[in-house]
Amino acid sequence: MAGDEAGLSIELCKVVFYPLTYLLGRRxxxxxxxxxxxxxxxxACNHISYLDPLYTSVFVHRRGRIPRFLAKQDLFGLPGIGRVMTAAGQIPVRRGSTEAGDSLRHAEQALADGKAVLIYPEGTITxxxxxxxxxxxxGVARLxxxxxxxxxxxxxxxxxQVYDHYGRRFRPLPRTDIIVRAGAPVDLSEFRRRPVNGPLLRKATDRVMNGIRTLxxxxxxxxxxxxxxxxxxPERHREHPS
Known part of the structure; x- marks a missing residue:
């Protein structure tokens, strides 16, 4: 039954998400x-709008992969949506709780099972x-x-430009170009198979974010x-990784 529900949830997402990505802009x-x-x-994705997961999920699915998102726990409490997300194998992130580490463990298990795991390393819209x-x-480097x-x-x-979170503005017209682009894997070879500590995780995370920024x-x-x-x-808004 669980497998049937997961399949139904994924098909439901396809029926809803694919048309929306065309309707909201020139994809x-x-x-x-x-x-x-x-x-x-x-x-690992940048985050500029609540519409990002809609486009990322379709983007990854076009490659024949079922995306597993690390998503805010609040979304799993929404009527209907939460059940669909759970059935589709999405991973809740419980920030600021004793269960916060569970999300990374679930994500590690999904990766061990050969899945495609999607993460927004900033944790929120920029x-x-x-x-x-x-x-x-x-967390992105740790994973x-x-x-x-x-x-x-x-x-x-x-x-x-379609949905501005901080400006609380939804503007699907006039239609705008919505681009989703993947780049070559980020080279983390110098950090692999070394003792993992805070400074190493910070450097590896900045390497990922610099790759996103360049792309x-x-x-x-x-x-x-x-x-x-x-x-x-506030007095120095940009950090310059060493």
Missing amino acids: RFEGLEHIPETGPVLV RDPDHWPMVAHT ALHADVPVVPVVHWGTH LAEVRNQPAPTGLFNPRV
Whole structure:
């Protein structure tokens, strides 16, 4: 029964999500070849709008993979939506609780089972006023190194023009280009098979975020800023990884 419910949930998502990605903008998917068709992969994404998971899920599914998201626990409590997410194998993130580490363990198990796990390393929509990536949590590096899996950067651009979270504005018209692009896996070889500690996780995380930032600069056709936005440091908003 569980398998039947999972299959039904995934089919329901396809019926709803695929048309929405066309209706909300002019969809462009690029770099799909960087998502492996089989085997474990950690997909690390920038986050500029609540519409991002809609496009990322369809993007990854187009490669023949069922995406497993690390998603806020609050979403699992929504009527109907929570049941669909649970049945489809999505992974709740319980921030600030004694169960916070469970999400990483579930994600590690999904990777061990050969799944495609999707993560937004920043943990929330970027607060950078120009929509560049922020300093991220180190969970992405912890997963990549513990599970020893490739990390593929994926960026969205244009979703924020349809729905601006901080401006509370939904504007599907006039239609805009919505681009989702995957890049080559981030090279974390220098961090692998070494004792894992805080400084190493921070450096590996910044390496992933710099890969995302560079890929986003290519999509935007703009030079990337020289550091990652840090909303906790008002006098020096960008951190420059060593």
